[in-house]
Amino acid sequence: MTTLGVIGGTGWLGGALLRPALAKGFVDPADLILSSRSGKTAGFEGWPGIRFVTDNVMLAAQSDIVILSVRPEDLDTLDLDLSGKLVISVMARVSAAALLARFKSRRIIRAMPNACAEQGLSFTPWLSTPDATDADADFADSFFACSGKTTRLSTESELDYFTALTGSGPAFIAAFADTMIRDAIENGVAPDIADAAVRQLFLGAGTWLAGASETPADTVRIFTEYGGTTAAGLTAMLSADIAGPISKGLAAAKDKAARG
Structure with missing residues (x-):
């Protein structure tokens, strides 16, 4: 039996x-096993x-495996010897070398999931240190695959x-x-309708892009070559250096x- 401990496991x-x-x-x-400073258990009633x-x-x-799911700013509050254990960090800005120095484990995996994990839509890149075993890597990949790609x-x-x-x-996409919502409101669209319209647009566009055979660049080219209203908008955005x-x-x- 392998025991998984998650520090900050009740956080978002x-x-x-x-x-x-x-x-x-x-x-x-x-x-x-989950730990949190507040001792809260909400979200795991099932x-x-x-x-x-x-x-x-x-x-x-x-624990045999410890996942570190805390803010990088809180790293200094953790004084633990995790030597011999697999340590998986989902913290940005904290290198594998810094994790080794603090926690004494040479079996380290760093990963960067995102806020879409709960919906199973995260894209999670990860890497392992040389001392991490094939079994460690398989565990990490399978664990993060539960939340997306x-x-x-x-x-x-x-x-x-x-x-x-x-x-x-979703933060950059939300910006x-x-x-778009603000522009719609400035053009006379009611705020609630503008909000609903743009949310649906991004839902549809994201779903379509995920399954389309064309690349995003191909899609831009196809609509631009068509020469309609979308082409006019795309041309103006590209001319304004949207990139x-x-x-x-x-x-x-x-x-x-x-x-860091």
Whole structure:
């Protein structure tokens, strides 16, 4: 029996990752220990076999695998010896070397899921240190697959970039949607209708893009070549250098991830 301990497991990201894994039977409630400073258990009422603790030292002593799901700013509050255990971190800005130095484990996996995990729609890139075993890697990939799609990376610089590209979850898309909603309101559309219309647009567009055989670039080209109203809008956006602000945003997020 392998016991999984999750520090910060009742937080928003810990819960978003664990509930799909529990629902799919990948994690047995009897093999799961969650810790939180508040001692809260909300969100896990459907799995009464889970053990809850407020003491991270106790959690570590009883766990074979420890997932760190806390804010990077809270890392200094964790004084644990996790040597010999598999340590999985979902924290941005904390390198594998920093994790090894603090927790004394050489079997480390870093991953960057996003806020869509609870819906099974996260894209989760991850990487492992050389001492992580094949079984460690299989566990991590299967665990994160419960929450969406996964891919294994080879360098932390790649993970820093994905922290910006996909770790942002819906936030960057929400900024674009908010701009469209505000524009619709300024053009006389009632706020509730503007909000509903743009939400439905992004739901439909995301679903369509996920299953389309064409690349996004192909879609832009097809609509631009058609020469209609969508082409007029796309041409104006491209002429205004829509790519520039997006690239700057990704660069800023990547730099933040790399600086720690």
